[in-house]
Amino acid sequence: LLARWPSSPKVDLITTDGFLYPNEVLRRENLMERKGFPESYDIGALLRFLSAIKAGQPNVQAPRYSHLVYDVLPSEFTTVDRPDILIFEGINVLQARNLPAGGRIVPMVSDFFDFSIYIDADETIIHNWYVNRFMNLRKTAFRDPTSYFNRYASISETAALAIAEGLWENINLKNLRENIVPTRPRADLILRKGQNHLIDMVALRKL
Incomplete structure (x- = not known):
């Protein structure tokens, strides 16, 4: 629907599922039963992706996830190339992080959103x-x-x-x-x- 606007914006959709740690890592860290909880996501990779999108970098890759095999797909990515609108969907996107002492800058996922x-x-x-x-x-x-x-x-x-x-x-x-x-x-x-x-x-x- 957004792409139908008169200006014909380029619209992409990415979900946070691809930023889950692979099952191999979750098993090793005893987190399989916490899959979907904040600690099961690679927040660093997620923030790097959003930062690159916000900076206007071309051909930014997001890891892909399969609900069939219930795991991140190794070496498979969705490429996002400077969209006018990026819909970023996930249950964890508005969660806040623990703030460090001393006023050190720590980005949050929601810092990159224009509208949630x-x-x-x-x-x-x-x-x-x-x-x-x-x-x-x-x-x-x-x-x-x-x-x-x-x-x-x-x-x-x-x-x-x-x-x-x-x-x-x-x-x-x-x-x-x-x-x-x-x-x-x-x-x-x-x-x-x-x-x-x-x-x-x-x-x-x-x-």
């Missing part, structure tokens, strides 16, 4: 979306033999539901409450969705 949007929903609705998606993926993507989650396609529906609820309770809900929802007030715009994914509230920060 937080997509919100009631916790119960997010829970339902997560579990329903997990159960639906058992009948589709999880059936692919190369899928990281293929083992969940052949177990019983009761067992799969228990796994989905456990993943939600022990990982996703904790991340939501501890690291995602606290960033909501930092957004310029909050869009709240209802159960059917339609927007039922818009909150714009008064500048």
Whole structure:
């Protein structure tokens, strides 16, 4: 839609998934069950990418991630060449860092944004979306033999539901409450969705 503006801006989209540490690193650091939490991202690489984009450098590479194999793809990149608009999507983009003593300059991801949007929903609705998606993926993507989650396609529906609820309770809900929802007030715009994914509230920060 942005690219349809009369000025025909060049629009690119990058997600933060590619800036996760590879599974090999997460396993070594005992962080696989913290995947998606702040410590599972290579913040240095993420900041270098955004800095290069902001500086107008050509052909900046972002690492690619595969949800099929549930890992960063080695030696595969998406090249971003001086876009007019870059949409940078991820659950961790508005998180603040611990500030060092002495006033030393420490950049934050959000320092590079001109405008930020937080997509919100009631916790119960997010829970339902997560579990329903997990159960639906058992009948589709999880059936692919190369899928990281293929083992969940052949177990019983009761067992799969228990796994989905456990993943939600022990990982996703904790991340939501501890690291995602606290960033909501930092957004310029909050869009709240209802159960059917339609927007039922818009909150714009008064500048």
